[in-house]
Amino acid sequence: MTFHKVAIIGLGLLGGSTGLAVQAYLPGVATTGWDADDATRVRAAERGLVGQVFDDPAAAVAGADLVILCVPVGAMSAAAAAIAPGLADGVIVSDVGSSKQTVAKALADALPGVAVIPAHPVAGTERSGPDAGFASLFQKRWCIITPPEGADQAKVAALSAFWEALGARVEVMTAQHHDMVLAVTSHLPHLIAYTIVGTADDLEGVTQSEVIKYSAGGFRDFTRIAASDPTMWRDVFLSNKDAVLEMLQRFTEDLTALQRSIRLGDGDALYRHFARTRAIRRSIIEEGQDDARPDFGRSDHSG
């Protein structure tokens, strides 16, 4: 089972990258698209993010055998309702949302009788909008597919093959497990980065100019993901509330323990904690999920 026409609903970073990737790596497959925002549709057409941009969502999905919803997770339900009248028989409706239990329920409710197979390519940058996408975004990244119980295995296999063609590696798991894993690898880091950048911005004894000048001491690393799309992230935290709150609770306990070690001057406890975290970085680099060069290779002046 292969796809002949892929419709992309939402033409920001993820939707645009998917459209460009299909055109680059699956050249025989037709692509169409729609976005709720007028200016985004114009820009998407200019950049050629998909072969044809439609002004009507139902028209955009007509005849497509794969539809991918690339809107913030809070907008999934409305997007599904908007495309419903145009969906062809046998179509697979999937998505790229960062939380999966809430999205699975929203899509199943909005599209009764349709084959819904949610997915989440774990890839992105801090940019957003129709100018942010690029074809190679998914290369070597993982795409997690979370089929509902009883999903058609041929359709799951077809969706897996689709993401693999775009350069991703595919893993299948339950939506519940996905939401717990991503709470720690993605949602908690974003929440913490947004928090610390806000904390620094609010200090009365340190100027914003000082925060910026001396950010190379570590702070700048956090500002990257704290520059991500606010609407997308608002929706992620609201839709994966339980898992995020659970991870936050654990993080706060661990931070409190380190805080206590600092207050008591317990250097041994601090050293033990700091010495064990290097191994994870090494594994991430070995697995190809980050740049091996020091300082993310920012200036590559290590030679």
Add this chain to the structure above:
Amino acid sequence: MTFHKVAIIGLGLLGGSTGLAVQAYLPGVATTGWDADDATRVRAAERGLVGQVFDDPAAAVAGADLVILCVPVGAMSAAAAAIAPGLADGVIVSDVGSSKQTVAKALADALPGVAVIPAHPVAGTERSGPDAGFASLFQKRWCIITPPEGADQAKVAALSAFWEALGARVEVMTAQHHDMVLAVTSHLPHLIAYTIVGTADDLEGVTQSEVIKYSAGGFRDFTRIAASDPTMWRDVFLSNKDAVLEMLQRFTEDLTALQRSIRLGDGDALYRHFARTRAIRRSIIEEGQDDARPDFGRSDHSG
């Protein structure tokens, strides 16, 4: 006032980079060095981090008009005592430590009558040891000089000119203000990164392999600074305890407020917070303190 011979005590990332930078950008200046670790001295000599590596700290500083202590801040006192017998008249003793009030006191106590002018080049990578240094580390980074009250202004000017020659921009402030500024731009980010990497490592419901595979969702950004030298960072937290605990308190308050917004489902509050943090990232890039390319330019495949 210019320097003829610079002695570097401690030949890890910062000491090695300083030695290489002096040789690259101040070719007429002699460099000597010492490290407490035998293997580091051997490797430093092999790499030519300084012109001459000594086995005795007092011999290394003999005749030097500038001595820079590049050891963990907890080792400053012992390093100062070790070099004391060899110091020449009129020498400036400085350092590169990440906290300044504690170091200023340790050096003043260990070296009575010596011109001590503490400094902190805000530069580094997550690497450590004698293989980590490189000459261009300080290019476009800020170096903060914290002269004690009544310091000789000609000596402060000479030390400023030295760091500027190595590519840094110099700012002068009190040790107290330095410690507050760096607590937020460097110490708190490191503490939080160390914490979250530990939290992820401890989860029983998510495997370490999953944390690594899906780290591109944001987590990997934190693993870089959590791979930094554990001894150095233990000492930073112990030596800048008050400012770090103060910043941690503010961070925790802000995190608790966001946690509450998530629990209550207050999307407006989340959006407002997330929308204001983009401006800081933009300013950091404009000021030349980070890479303007998306995703830190990790794979530079945005074209």
